Amino acid sequence: MGKSPNVYSFPGVAEMAPTLRQYVLAQQTASIERHGTFRVAVSGGSLPKTLAQALLSKGDGSPADTVDFNKWEIFFADERCVPLDHEDSNYKLLKDELLSKIDKEQFGEPKVFPIEEKYLDDAQECADQYEKQLVSVFAARDSVKLPQFDLILLGCGPDGHTCSLFPEHPLLRETDAWILSISDSPKPPPKRITLSLPVVLHGAKIAFIATGAGKRDIFKQIFETEEGRALPCGLINEGAGDKVSWFTDNAALEGVSVPRRGSL
Numbered sequence: 001m002g003k004s005p006n007v008y009s010f011p012g013v014a015e016m017a018p019t020l021r022q023y024v025l026a027q028q029t030a031s032i033e034r035h036g037t038f039r040v041a042v043s044g045g046s047l048p049k050t051l052a053q054a055l056l057s058k059g060d061g062s063p064a065d066t067v068d069f070n071k072w073e074i075f076f077a078d079e080r081c082v083p084l085d086h087e088d089s090n091y092k093l094l095k096d097e098l099l100s101k102i103d104k105e106q107f108g109e110p111k112v113f114p115i116e117e118k119y120l121d122d123a124q125e126c127a128d129q130y131e132k133q134l135v136s137v138f139a140a141r142d143s144v145k146l147p148q149f150d151l152i153l154l155g156c157g158p159d160g161h162t163c164s165l166f167p168e169h170p171l172l173r174e175t176d177a178w179i180l181s182i183s184d185s186p187k188p189p190p191k192r193i194t195l196s197l198p199v200v201l202h203g204a205k206i207a208f209i210a211t212g213a214g215k216r217d218i219f220k221q222i223f224e225t226e227e228g229r230a231l232p233c234g235l236i237n238e239g240a241g242d243k244v245s246w247f248t249d250n251a252a253l254e255g256v257s258v259p260r261r262g263s264l
């Protein structure tokens with residue numbers, strides 16, 4: 001992959017929100033033009049709050065600046081195997097931060113694909129059933145080698161993990177399955193499901209959203225070192241070229257040697 005990822009840096013989240021909004025809505029427009037829907041995979045952690053800040057503002061009323069949630073199909077880039085109303089649930093986080101705050105009369109209602117609670121005890125079964133949900137949307141497993149999300153929104157953990165793909169974990173070597181289970185997550189809770197690395201790399205666009213001085217050390221590794229390039233975030237950053245964008249802030253990038261872009 002020849003071209004480099006796009007790195008955008010802002011003084012803080014408030015200053016980032018309008019550009020993130022513009023970026024997401026550009027993908028929304030392009031995807032609806034391509035196939036009539038906008039298929040997004042969303043992470044947990046700090047991301048839903050930042051995303052809500054970008055998407056819940058009124059905009060200028062133009063079609064290009066209007067969120068058409070009726071066309072959105074929202075999946076989870078990873079999920080913890082806990083009930084949907086549990087404090088650790090990525091679904092609950094997204095619901096609390098974004099979904100419950102959408103003015104549905106004005107902006108419509110997204111179709112959301114949470115995990116099925118009846119499979120929580122068995123992480124592999126939970127992953128298999130979630131993969132079936134993807135198959136039902138992205139066509140039959142046999143005819144589509146990999147599902148293609150229009151946009152995958154990712155976080156970056158302080159250890160370089162993203163989704164529930166952790167450094168040096170055997171799951172990073174998976175080449176076939178779309179959705180994987182993990183029962184020994186180094187970060188609690190231990191039982192989770194996650195998009196596989198090939199599915200993430202196949203996304204039409206991939207955006208990392210990670211801010212704050214707490215990300216500085218891991219950014220230095222990812223952008224400056226060989227070891228960092230082998231971390232889950234580094235593998236995506238290297239492997240998907242200019243399909244990848246980073247939305248970050250000056251505190252996170254201080255002293256990090258990577259070219260920044262001024263605008264989209």
Ligand SMILES: O=C1O[C@H](COP(=O)(O)O)[C@@H](O)[C@H](O)[C@H]1O
Nearest residue numbers: 043044045046047155156157163
């Ligand atoms: O456990 C998780 O952590 C990552 C990173 O979270 P952040 O708080 O550092 O942004 C998150 O992207 C993932 O979805 C979540 O399950």
